Amino acid sequence: MSYALQQxxxxxxxxxxxxxxxxxxxxxxxxxxxxxxxxxxxxxxxxPRWIRACVALYVEVFRDIPLIxxxxxxxxxxxxxGVPLKxxxxxxxxxxxxxxxxxAEIVRGGILSVSRGQREAATALGLRTWKIYLLVLWPQxxxxxxxxxxxxxxxxxxxxxxxxxxxxxxxxxxGGLIIERSTVMQGxxxxxxxxxxxxxxxxxxxxxxxxxSRRLERRLGRQAGxxxxxxxxxxxxx
Amino acid sequence: MExxxxxxxxxxxxxxxxxxxxxxxxxxxxLLSVGIGLVxxxxxxxxxxxxAQAVAAYVEFIRNTPLLVQLFFVFFGLPALGLKLxxxxxxxxxxxxxxxxxxxxxxxxxxxxxxxxxxxxARALALSRGQYLRLVGLPMAVRTGLPSMLNTCVSLVKNSxxxxxxxxxxxxGVAFDRIASDxxxxxxxxxxxxxxxxxxxxxxxxxxxxxxxxxxxxxA
Amino acid sequence: xxxxxxxxxxxALGLVAGQAxxxxxxxxxxxxxxxxxxxxxxxxxxxxxxxxxxDGGFAGVEVEMARQMAAWAFGAADKIDLQCVTADNRxxxxxxxxxxxxxxxxxVTPERARVIDFSDAYRWGGSDLLVxxxxxxxxxxxxxxxxxxxxxxxxQALWFDANMPGLQSLRLNTASDALQALQQxxxxxxxxxxxxxxxxxxxxxxxxxxGEPFAIADAAVGLRKNEPQWAAWVNAAxxxxxxxxxxxxxxxxxxxxxxxxxxxxxxxxxxxxxx
Numbered sequence: 256m257s258y259a260l261q262q263x264x265x266x267x268x269x270x271x272x273x274x275x276x277x278x279x280x281x282x283x284x285x286x287x288x289x290x291x292x293x294x295x296x297x298x299x300x301x302x303p304r305w306i307r308a309c310v311a312l313y314v315e316v317f318r319d320i321p322l323i324x325x326x327x328x329x330x331x332x333x334x335x336x337g338v339p340l341k342x343x344x345x346x347x348x349x350x351x352x353x354x355x356x357x358x359a360e361i362v363r364g365g366i367l368s369v370s371r372g373q374r375e376a377a378t379a380l381g382l383r384t385w386k387i388y389l390l391v392l393w394p395q396x397x398x399x400x401x402x403x404x405x406x407x408x409x410x411x412x413x414x415x416x417x418x419x420x421x422x423x424x425x426x427x428x429x430g431g432l433i434i435e436r437s438t439v440m441q442g443x444x445x446x447x448x449x450x451x452x453x454x455x456x457x458x459x460x461x462x463x464x465x466x467x468s469r470r471l472e473r474r475l476g477r478q479a480g481x482x483x484x485x486x487x488x489x490x491x492x493x
Numbered sequence: 494m495e496x497x498x499x500x501x502x503x504x505x506x507x508x509x510x511x512x513x514x515x516x517x518x519x520x521x522x523x524l525l526s527v528g529i530g531l532v533x534x535x536x537x538x539x540x541x542x543x544x545a546q547a548v549a550a551y552v553e554f555i556r557n558t559p560l561l562v563q564l565f566f567v568f569f570g571l572p573a574l575g576l577k578l579x580x581x582x583x584x585x586x587x588x589x590x591x592x593x594x595x596x597x598x599x600x601x602x603x604x605x606x607x608x609x610x611x612x613x614x615a616r617a618l619a620l621s622r623g624q625y626l627r628l629v630g631l632p633m634a635v636r637t638g639l640p641s642m643l644n645t646c647v648s649l650v651k652n653s654x655x656x657x658x659x660x661x662x663x664x665x666g667v668a669f670d671r672i673a674s675d676x677x678x679x680x681x682x683x684x685x686x687x688x689x690x691x692x693x694x695x696x697x698x699x700x701x702x703x704x705x706x707x708x709x710x711x712x713a
Numbered sequence: 714x715x716x717x718x719x720x721x722x723x724x725a726l727g728l729v730a731g732q733a734x735x736x737x738x739x740x741x742x743x744x745x746x747x748x749x750x751x752x753x754x755x756x757x758x759x760x761x762x763x764x765x766x767x768d769g770g771f772a773g774v775e776v777e778m779a780r781q782m783a784a785w786a787f788g789a790a791d792k793i794d795l796q797c798v799t800a801d802n803r804x805x806x807x808x809x810x811x812x813x814x815x816x817x818x819x820x821v822t823p824e825r826a827r828v829i830d831f832s833d834a835y836r837w838g839g840s841d842l843l844v845x846x847x848x849x850x851x852x853x854x855x856x857x858x859x860x861x862x863x864x865x866x867x868x869q870a871l872w873f874d875a876n877m878p879g880l881q882s883l884r885l886n887t888a889s890d891a892l893q894a895l896q897q898x899x900x901x902x903x904x905x906x907x908x909x910x911x912x913x914x915x916x917x918x919x920x921x922x923x924g925e926p927f928a929i930a931d932a933a934v935g936l937r938k939n940e941p942q943w944a945a946w947v948n949a950a951x952x953x954x955x956x957x958x959x960x961x962x963x964x965x966x967x968x969x970x971x972x973x974x975x976x977x978x979x980x981x982x983x984x985x986x987x988x
Contacts, residue, residue: 335678
């Protein structure tokens with residue numbers, strides 16, 4: 256175990272590079288997922304049935320296909336479609352499409368949780384649809400959505416580890432490289448210690464986010480309309 | 494870009510074997526994880542000293558760490574402790590531990606949803622905690638928690654694809670292996686996308702049907 | 714003319730001829746020149762061709778080849794961007810334009826030729842099996858009912874799929890994972906390029922090679938399709954490396970003398986036949 260610790264300290268720069276890549280991937284994915292989620296989640300609350308059906312189809316597809324398959328599909332498939340996508344963009348795209356699907360569900364729930372009275376009052380005041388969303392529905396949905404969104408961020412951080420499988424040097428991959436080097440050069444395998452360290456680091460980051468999500472849920476919990484708090488997508492829905 | 498049906502036809506035996514492996518891994522992991530869920534929830538509800546806290550810590554740890562890293566830890570790391578499992582059992586163990594944590598929460602949720610009246614009635618009848626759980630609590634909890642428990646099971650089947658990352662030749666593993674050797678990404682990915690979608694959708698539909706049936710006595 | 718003048722004239726002639734030879738490389742394509750550095754994919758887990766040196770940096774004969782190409786293309790050996798690739802992600806990385814060439818123990822196979830182009834072969838390589846010293850496996854066919862560890866996407870994987878389809882194989886992602894699996898008895902044999910297995914066996918007395926070569930293939934530089942100008946440059950660079958005897962120099966640096974002969978043969982002699 257102490258050998259593993261020694262390896263971690265010696266290779267701290269490499270691990271930090273990996274951690275930086277993980278966080279960058281998470282931030283990019285969060286931004287893109289938010290964009291996709293807000294657009295699709297809002298569309299899912301419009302009246303025309305075909306729009307809602309399209310969004311439901313997208314959400315279903317990206318939540319039902321294993322995330323690992325989505326990412327490999329983009330990474331291996333993109334060159335065949337003539338779009339050369341480097342590993343980082345490929346993973347970011349795959350995670351964003353999945354994150355957007357989850358985000359859409361959260362946003363949809365958030366908008367629907369705003370009491371009908373609000374929408375009716377806004378319509379009675381003669382506001383046009385896009386103004387209703389912008390001025391009335393989105394701001395109120397935001398309160399409902401925040402706890403669940405923080406939970407989603409925890410999931411996104413965890414899923415960045417898939418980048419290791421297609422060649423992105425993120426945190427998990429950095430750990431793997433240390434193990435590889437040690438195994439081949441010194442014949443000692445620190446896999447137990449290194450992977451345990453990787454697990455603990457993810458735990459440190461994600462538990463902070465999860466706790467924040469739970470605290471936000473308690474504080475912002477019940478909306479003005481009295482609807483139930485939006486549940487964060489459970490990690491089991493990964 | 495051509496779609497080579499003949500190539501796909503030749504891969505069918507390997508893909509079928511992979512699919513079988515997916516089913517095996519998922520089925521065993523589902524059963525074991527439900528077991529962990531029931532035992533873990535009981536330990537927490539009965540507030541068994543030390544074990545209850547251990548279960549709570551276990552659940553928090555699993556929920557806040559990536560499944561992929563857990564898998565790598567089980568397959569590459571545990572041998573250092575003398576626990577060297579085969580590829581198959583490493584995959585099963587990792588998936589079981591992962592889903593087990595969520596099942597603990599699902600069963601706890603079901604137990605918490607039991608109306609206090611029932612608990613008081615059980616106490617009035619002088620049922621011990623254990624008897625309460627066995628005769629009243631768990632059956633009711635499972636009934637209430639069944640939707641979320643089954644959803645976790647479906648997620649487990651879906652995420653069984655992760656075991657391909659350590660080289661297990663399940664459906665995803667066979668497909669990725671073929672892509673690495675033959676480069677027919679389009680054909681293999683099409684199989685994977687259709688395969689997993691079909692699998693998850695049909696399981697979800699079955700779950701919804703079951704929920705509908707179970708709700709029958711409660712509908713007006 | 715006295716002796717000194719004669720020698721000087723010969724020397725001058727030699728220098729001029731050398732310069733002329735140096736200028737024999739065709740022009741570098743603009744798309745490559747635009748990057749400013751040579752972006753090459755190399756192995757980081759396969760000694761002696763591509764691996765991590767004791768200082769953690771890139772090391773090995775193929776890494777030297779890449780550095781030399783960088784020197785000829787951009788004027789300095791450090792004008793290079795080396796990327797570690799594995800057997801299963803090297804070709805996608807090339808096609809995704811993360812790298813512009815692969816000098817990564819890439820064997821020439823018809824499946825790969827469908828999706829990428831190969832340069833002229835610069836060496837050949839065979840496969841072998843690594844087993845524990847006391848293993849009952851003595852020849853290739855002995856593995857038929859046993860578990861063999863290999864890497865995904867390698868020539869060995871292709872060979873076993875074609876020649877022993879029912880074989881129980883453990884397909885992992887890196888050489889170190891495979892070595893670990895062998896040492897932990899997860900598999901009874903580890904099949905990989907003989908070149909790498911020889912180095913591993915030399916380092917670890919508890920392992921030995923079975924010694925029956927199979928799946929011998931040419932190794933070439935991997936290039937994207939439809940880049941004829943770049944291919945011409947790479948081929949010329951490879952020819953120049955051979956003509957200037959650089960392979961011998963690099964082999965001397967990276968391969969201990971006692972095991973060097975098979976490697977020299979791989980670069981210099983024609984490819985033999987095997988299963």
